Each structure stands twice: as C-alpha cells, then as structure tokens.
Amino acid sequence: MTAAVPERPLPAPDEPDTAPFWAATRSHKLTYQVCLDCGDVVFYPRRHCTGCLSGSLDWRASAGLGTVYTFTVIRQHGHPYFRSRLPYVVGWIDLAEGFRMLAEIAVPPADAAVGLPVQLSWEDHAEVSIPVFRPA
Numbered sequence: 001m002t003a004a005v006p007e008r009p010l011p012a013p014d015e016p017d018t019a020p021f022w023a024a025t026r027s028h029k030l031t032y033q034v035c036l037d038c039g040d041v042v043f044y045p046r047r048h049c050t051g052c053l054s055g056s057l058d059w060r061a062s063a064g065l066g067t068v069y070t071f072t073v074i075r076q077h078g079h080p081y082f083r084s085r086l087p088y089v090v091g092w093i094d095l096a097e098g099f100r101m102l103a104e105i106a107v108p109p110a111d112a113a114v115g116l117p118v119q120l121s122w123e124d125h126a127e128v129s130i131p132v133f134r135p136a
C-alpha cells in the first residue's frame with residue numbers, strides 16, 4: 001500500500017473580491033488594482049481603494065519583476081502537503097509596479113536574501129495558478 005500524495009490547499013476561485021485575480025492567473029497574468037480617483041496601487045484585490053475608499057478600481061497586469069523585501073524559511077508545518085515540501089522559502093516581494101505580495105520563493109534556503117531580484121513563475125492547477133517567484 002502506498003501513501004496518498006497530499007494535495008495542496010488552493011484558494012476558492014469564486015470569492016467575489018478575488019475572483020478576477022484568480023481568473024487571470026489561469027492565463028498567467030498577475031493582476032493588481034489602481035485607483036482611478038487617487039492613483040494608489042491596491043493589493044490584495046478589494047472593492048475599495050485603501051487610500052481614498054473610492055470604488056473605482058482598474059485592473060492592471062504586472063510584469064512580474066521584483067525584489068525580496070523580507071523572507072522566512074518554513075521548517076515545520078501542520079498541513080501534510082506543506083510538510084512534504086520542507087524546508088521552503090516564503091517572502092514578501094516588492095513588485096516594480098508598487099505593490100508588495102506574499103509568495104513562495106523557489107530558492108534553496110541558503111540562497112534566499114533580502115534584496116534578491118526575482119521574477120514571477122507559475123504553479124498550475126485545474127482552476128487557478130499559484131504565483132511563485134524565482135531568482136531573476
């Protein structure tokens with residue numbers, strides 16, 4: 001008897017605020033929002049601008065280039081999928097378009113560094129793709 005391979009928990013693709021974001025990931029587009037009233041960049045996806053509360057937000061696509069703001073090495077996890085991948089690196093990425101996002105950084109833990117230039121890649125699943133960053 002072989003043990004079942006644990007499956008990655010995935011986001012709900014039909015949550016109202018984030019549905020357009022996850023739909024765009026299927027075509028490997030990393031989207032963010034820009035306020036049409038004050039110009040603030042908004043991320044994660046929301047219904048209102050975090051700067052002025054306007055509901056006029058436009059979706060844009062990021063080029064996927066950024067730098068590591070900070071990171072941590074995950075060395076233990078309670079979920080079987082993530083436990084099967086230990087150790088791995090997760091960090092905050094500063095994207096060139098002006099937003100910061102949390103994502104996995106696909107580097108050996110010893111190679112992770114603040115300021116590391118990274119570029120976007122994708123981990124594909126049936127209904128969504130998960131953004132993962134690699135050294136640029």
Ligand SMILES: [Zn+2]
Nearest residue numbers: 035038049052
């Ligand atoms: Zn605004």
